[in-house]
Amino acid sequence: MRSRYTAFSRGHVAHLLRTWHASTRPAHLELDPDATWVRLAIVDTVAGGPFDREGVVEFVAMYEETGQRHRLRERSRFVREGREWFYVDGVHSDL
DSSP states (O other): OHHHHHHHHHTOHHHHHHTBOTTTOOSOOOOOTTEEEEEEEEEEEEEOSTTOSEEEEEEEEEEEETTEEEEEEEEEEEEEETTEEEEEEEEEEOO
């Protein structure tokens, strides 16, 4: 999760696509060049340990765009294949 947030904040589309599960991965991804990501807070985790095959991470990511601060809250599902974790999907919620 943290590596994906860092990739969003630095514009590393290749990493985001590589860590996105093949079953839900988009063909391409364009990031908003006006968004500046400023902070990530992990709210909750379910499973996702070294012996788990699935995990859930709920987070709040703060960003700035056109001089205003915004928050994105999502509950994300991940699956592990081999030694790597892949983002499957997420549900956004209102703050």
